[in-house]
Amino acid sequence: MDGKIINNDVRVHSHIVATFRGHRQEVCGLKWSTSGQQLASGGNDNLLYIWDRSMASMHSRSQWLHRLEDHTAAVKALAWCPFQRNFLASGGGGSDCCIKFWNTHNGACLNSVDTGSQVCALLWNKNEHELLSSHGFMQNQLTFWMYPSMVKIAELTGHTSRVLFMAQSPDGRTGATAAGDETLKFWNAFGTPEVKKAAPKAEHPGPFPHIRGIR
Template identity: 40%
Template sequence: MRACQTPPKPRHGDRFIPTRAGNTWDTCFPVSPASSTSSSAKDLATRPLGSWNKQPTANDTNCNNGQGVYSNLLKNEVLRDQIENVPVLSPSPTSRKLFKFDSSERSNFLNSAWSPYSLSPINANSAQLLNHSYSKGVSKISKVPLKALDAPQLREDFCLNLVDWSSKNSVAVGLGESVWLWSTNQNLTTDHRQWTGVTGEVTQLCDTGSWRNPVSSIAWNEKGTHLAVGTETGLVQVWDAARETLVNTIWGHTARVGTMAWSQGDTMLSTGSRDCCINQSDLRTNPVIIENQLAAHTGEICGLAWSPDKELLASGGNDNVLNVWSVRHSERTILTYREHTAAVRAIAWSPHQYGLLASGGGFADETIRFWNTITGQAKSIRSITTDSQVCNLAWSPHSAEFVSTHGYSTHLIKVWKYPSLEKIGELDNGRYDRAMYLSMSPRGENIVTGGYETLRFWNVFKKRKDKRRSELDLYKIR
């Protein structure tokens, strides 16, 4: 006969680690407050979390504020407290045990705003606590410009763009029929065309050759090596700034070119004109070929801006319309916004939120509006009235802040927070000087404004802590 063998038992190891996921201990065993009645948020914030955490003194409170925030954060997540602020802690003569159970606190948990279906790793009270405790303070913005340069023959026209700051730290400005460069990074030889600036050198790059054909717009490419120059007759030139040579000449517009924007690796140039058309020119061919002409506006094109991923082009016109174009459907607009009641020149894409577009209206509108281009919503998601003509908009690359420059009637430069739209700074550009032009420095700390034959340099945003740029394309992460 065959002996019966006992089947082997499965080996589970010598330790048993229970799974605590899904347990609702705070529902079954709620923790009672210090007294028999329900305690306030201040009492909950000041009670010790365990025997190792003693009641803080006044000196401990000043030195260990972060420890108090961490302690209150644990109470919110573990004990389901509802602490949203960190009060000033004072020594308490009484103490209590941590595990003292009472059913009176069950209602606090059941009536809380916390939802088990929330995607946040922490509840709403903890998020509010962190916002109050670690919110960055409003930085002080100097109301005095860093520099001021004379800019004779700088034209003041709402539909022109005559100032641009390159990634190589060179500021280009169109003065009359000439284009001048102000730079601190170039060792220029002395000749009759240049003079010493405040802390740098100024040199003339090009001249249109006729006072009847003044410069109407300029735009640097992303690398800061080539400068596009638009003129009153509709001619567009592309110059090599280092060699001071003309690279390309583009014909195609029948009226002045007031705005331009580079795209697709500095190989495509978008130009907007008074002829109500936007031309897309391929600079890789010689002569340059106009690949596409966008015609949807009924007024002069005042502003152009490509999205950070170069997939969408926003255009604003003197017809009070803001259009959004796609490179995949370039023959027609994909979005049209008509809430502005004046010419739209100020256009800026957010570098922090994919698809967020800001725009500003002229004197009859005086409003900054924000649009969600992802959902295709026809109405603005936020807006704020500025009580003056909105000339330019620019986002800070470091934080959710943006700057706006204004013309009639305040002539101010304003710094805002987003999404609260709280005004955190206000600079006076001069009693009679409209801040007609705006451009940002390569590091996103300073701006230059132009108006009334003067260029002013301001420090409006915080410095970049990490000088190294990330090579990741964060704009693809939605």
């Protein structure tokens, strides 16, 4: 409840290597980027922070890279895109219900989608341009979205309380969910990964050609 984020290196005796200070209420979500350079944190103060590891220290109080105030409820759901650097998805709680997409290089919000219910967790498909979101009241459902159109592909139900956490198997095929109903469920969510053939560079501007300015 002190709002502090402490980075520990358990391999050394003086294990506190950095302290991130910014949140004024409970820290609800934490997620390192794939590179390990940036850390996203969401709080019960409705704030989303992007921290850069190179700017961190044990004593600095204002070392965040971006302080993002667009959400109107607690931010718990965070997911870094596996296909694009500096690209983050975040989800807001019950009075927000939105999934937002961020360019963490410059802090710009690229898109916002109202899901109609609190967003508890987010998970990117490693094999396709799809996003899975988990929700609370009223349906406690999982929702598949096609990215970037954010067309709803499907909804999965089965939990009887909000779905608090999701994880993906190493091969990318299976999704695991944990909910407030005290159950774990395993879903054949993402199908069989396809082996994609290499194509000439000129034909493939990138997995997100519509996004500009992301490095």
